[in-house]
Amino acid sequence: MQREVGMANVAFLGMGVMGAPMAGHLAAAGHAVTVFNRTAAKAESWVADHKGKAATTPREAALGCEIVMACVGNDDDLRGVCLGDDGAFAGMTEGSLFIDHTTVSAEVTRELAAAAVEKGIAWVDAPVSGGQAGAENGQLVIMCGGAQEDYDRAEPVMAAFAKLSQRMGDVGAGQLTKMVNQICIAGLMQGLSEAMNFAQKAGLDGEAVVDVIQGGAAGSWQMVNRHKTMLAGEYEHGFAVDWMRKDLAICLAEAENVGASLPGTALIDQYYKDVQAMGGGRWDTSSLMARLKKLSD
Template identity: 80%
Template sequence: MARVAFLGLGVMGGPMAGHLADDGHAVTVYNRTASKASDWVAAHGGTSGDTPRAASEGAEIVLACVGNDADLRAVCLGEDGAFAGMGDGTLFVDHTTVSAEVTRELAEAAAARGIGYVDAPVSGGQAGAENGQLVIMCGGAEADYARAEPVMAAYAKLSRRMGDVGAGQLTKMVNQICIAGLLQGLSEGLAFAQKAGLDGAAVVDVIQGGAAGSWQMVNRHKTMLAGEFDHGFAVNWMRKDLAICLAEAENMGVPLPGTALIDQFYKDVQIMGGGRWDTSSLIARLAAFG
């Protein structure tokens, strides 16, 4: 068992840190809203720190799951940042979905202090975090990943090293590109089925076992048909992720015309007031905009 710190106790980080505690790790937590850290400690034990630095002092491995590039920089850098509290030979594991640029920047800052760095974005959403069934795509040195993997196993059904630092974030970009396309196709298919007078649920029962089947189809078709979007991964966060994908693709000279279009469709959903709706709400956009 390890002495670990976990920074960020949102809908993903809170359950992930809880699984670490359940596995017997000595966990110290930090959250920008201190009351969340107090509530977590009351529920799971362990301790909390007033700053990322305070939470990270004495930890062998520090893990983070925050919002975006700026949030990650804020918890890592500066006098009160995690790196300032971490010793030589410790390891930082980032579960946030951020740009490959900030990942490489922070990995260099960590290396200058003798700290290992693994970028480890996750897929599986809130349910995956709560059930300990996340998929984790990682970038970093082989030795650093080998140290991180048994700790991450507390909340992962699968983790894999994809290459050096940044490879995890690049793999997560592929994941988000594919999800966007799948959800747009599923939205159009279900809308077509309804307009044709078919029973949408019956249609899915027939086709989900064939070539059209996907996790999104199996797990989201009923709520999509019912117009229920108060669960899962929010549109606001998906747009943040797609902006990262599109910027990286532009840097690489890789065209993503479909992804760029679907990103604009998600913008329409935001205009409709659905920024906090689940990403499957693309079907609501079809009803509103055609």
């Protein structure tokens, strides 16, 4: 079957809770998608649901693809899928494009972008915000770093799962913007946790409180989407504390590099460490409220 004009051969590396639905949107949009996952069963399951192909190595996935995308775990995972004899770079051709949706350090982004350029491969760092629900609904916000011409190639393909994408500057700017995003979320989550815990302790109807204040200056996405589960003490969903601590470590390290002070972020990172000690490493980031309830009960 002939592909529609504008469609691409795309490899997607990483079939986690974010990557699998993102790749699914690409396939639904008409792109020819080959997937890779370290646990092969996840890639095979994706193929069963979306057609396309599964590859046994990143290199195999990248062969013949104009664009390779990745959404993996951390800096080392990203290096692992890019470099080496079985890495994606080994299978990519000159003039192809690598788009990284992983949240990683600006350091590894610049390192791998430089390695890509040596092989004639273009690079766009493109971390996302919106969580699992955003990935599943094709409503992610994407913050990008890279040359304008490379972003212009990436944007129409990313549109399959994006509510908004924007180029923030040269390579690394996307990751720096994602750090700003995570710093904001950490502060919002702590403030919302304190507020909801206070409302309950004061004998207020938390739902009624949110109904009143969410339309004013205190309103936020976190308030609208997390207050019900927080009031119910339910945290088995959403963006895991373990991943948030990984992201905040990146933020704190980069703050040292650029000379920025993040005292609140550093403190909240330790609060998340307390949540991990409570057994909540896989709980949603809104579980800061569980820590407060434990302290006040």
